[in-house]
Amino acid sequence: MVELAKGNTEVVAAKISQSIACEQLELQAVTSYPKSYNKMVEIAENEKRDQLRPLFYGLEKALKREILFLGFSNWCGGLPKIVVHFLENYNIKGKTIFPFCTLEGSAFGNSLFELKALCPHAKIMTDRACCTWLSCL
Numbered sequence: 001m002v003e004l005a006k007g008n009t010e011v012v013a014a015k016i017s018q019s020i021a022c023e024q025l026e027l028q029a030v031t032s033y034p035k036s037y038n039k040m041v042e043i044a045e046n047e048k049r050d051q052l053r054p055l056f057y058g059l060e061k062a063l064k065r066e067i068l069f070l071g072f073s074n075w076c077g078g079l080p081k082i083v084v085h086f087l088e089n090y091n092i093k094g095k096t097i098f099p100f101c102t103l104e105g106s107a108f109g110n111s112l113f114e115l116k117a118l119c120p121h122a123k124i125m126t127d128r129a130c131c132t133w134l135s136c137l
Ligand SMILES: Cc1cc2nc3c(=O)[nH]c(=O)nc-3n(C[C@H](O)[C@H](O)[C@H](O)COP(=O)(O)O)c2cc1C
Pocket: 006, 007, 008, 009, 010, 037, 040, 041, 042, 044, 045, 072, 073, 074, 075, 076, 077, 078, 102, 103, 104, 105, 106, 107, 109
């Protein structure tokens, strides 16, 4: 297994932030996730099955922005639960969100439906949403 210096979503986020000159922020888990893919899938499946809400460090800076590019990887067919927790706790009302997603093969899965349900008062630019496959050597 190859251990990447940066995750796929972080790589895409860096490209977006460089090309439009915006600040790149990261949602960080309080309890860090393991590097093992199999263990990670097990954890993500538990989070999904038990509707867990993993704790994250504050991301107040994101609230100051009117437009957010929200990147995440497809986990078990949808949004990682830590992203769900973030969106439930922060008032995204009135903001414009451009979602982007990295994945293996399931494109956005359910994530855009989840996003709309979690942020009913945000403008979610699903017509401009982009999902990305990255090939890492
Ligand atoms: C826990 C877990 C669950 C995943 N579930 C899916 C999935 O359901 N569909 C899919 O296409 N890719 C899935 N993937 C692959 C990731 O979406 C893909 O590798 C992504 O680019 C990882 O982003 P990252 O490097 O920023 O963590 C999963 C990966 C992990 C770790």
